[in-house]
Amino acid sequence: MPLDPQALDPQTIDPHAYEDAAHLLDSAEEVHVGRTLQDARPPSQEEILRVENLTVEFPTEDGVVHAVRGVSYGLREREVLGIVGESGSGKSVSSLAVMGLLPKNARVKGRILFRGDDMLKMSARKQRGLRGRKIAMIFQDPMTALNPVHSIGDQLAEAVLAHELMPRKTALARAKEMLDLVGIPQAEARLRSYPHEFSGGMRQRAMIAMAVINNPDVIIADEPTTALDVTVQAQILEKLLEVKDAVNAAIVLITHDLGVIAGMAHRVLVMYAGRPVELGDTDPVFEEPRMPYTAGLLGSIPSLEGGGSSRLRPIKGTPPSLINLPTGCPFSPRCPLATDVCREQEPPLAETDSGGHYAACHHWDKLAAVEDPTVFFRTESETVA
Ligand SMILES: Nc1ncnc2c1ncn2[C@@H]1O[C@H](COP(=O)(O)OP(=O)(O)OP(=O)(O)O)[C@@H](O)[C@H]1O
């Protein structure tokens, strides 16, 4: 669809439309009672993790799945980097690559530098020393990571003993400390509980305890609260921020929830069809997106008043097949700003009009020219004042 010049006319834009989106984000932020990102210790300038041009392919019977196509980002000490994108955009696969948890048939290329050392080139022994210890992961469903037949205390102690030689009693004492840290009451007694005896929120707290028990420098949290109800979500996220500071770690936070990113992430990386399409400090990216896909995500936040949360509602159309990617920008079939060049050339992730704000879009300047970039994704009835 060619660019509709009318859509760029400020007269056709509802002046309140973007205000509404901003209001929804504010409301979502308010869920995070207590500790917020502002209270957290600020990131240092020191980069701890650098992912460079990461690609992951899966050969399948139907063809090669290009799951991750050139992901690059840096993570500074104590920083929270949010990764957001629709289902299937490569968020989990890119993080599992960092953890070395991909299936054997995965073809991984690029560089994953931990304090400057390429993990993809390290000996298996050295990799094991980092993964689970210096880089820890929190999964969406704690039941997949917790063993149902062992007590919580045993599992936490094992996590310590896998990396450090010490008496079991000392490891159990550390386990108790961690349960205290994540806010599980009567920690001493709870060490003897089994995962099924914990509520969903308590299990996720135990997962966080497991992730931080070895004092990691990086925590990768993949949809850590999606399975929980909104109030418990807020408590867990708040706890995650608190615990991150207690162990002085940085976080890669994967989520569908823009409200969570707004309240918790210093920077945000937006992914689409296996690639980063926008990267920058959270506020400028949310306030002035430079990639239509991001604008579409912001425009698709359902009303909180309707009883929903800030969970994404899909933008019209579906993401492309990662086996047969279309030529050009993969978002072009769904993009209201697409022109011929979009259908011919895939745009690189490049710096936009403000420093540190990157976007992969031929026409980011057209978004910059309107007051409300989400307007392109609104229906007519929503934009008529
Ligand atoms: N083992 C595998 N073999 C083949 N394809 C895979 C494999 N694992 C993941 N994929 C594909 O890689 C793509 C990226 O998947 P990924 O799990 O990273 O998405 P995601 O962004 O985390 O989505 P969600 O939000 O649903 O968790 C998807 O198309 C998925 O089907």
Ligand code: SF4
């Ligand atoms: S490159 Fe073109 S199709 Fe892709 S997001 Fe930008 S305007 Fe839309």
Ligand SMILES: [Mg+2]
């Ligand atoms: Mg995922």
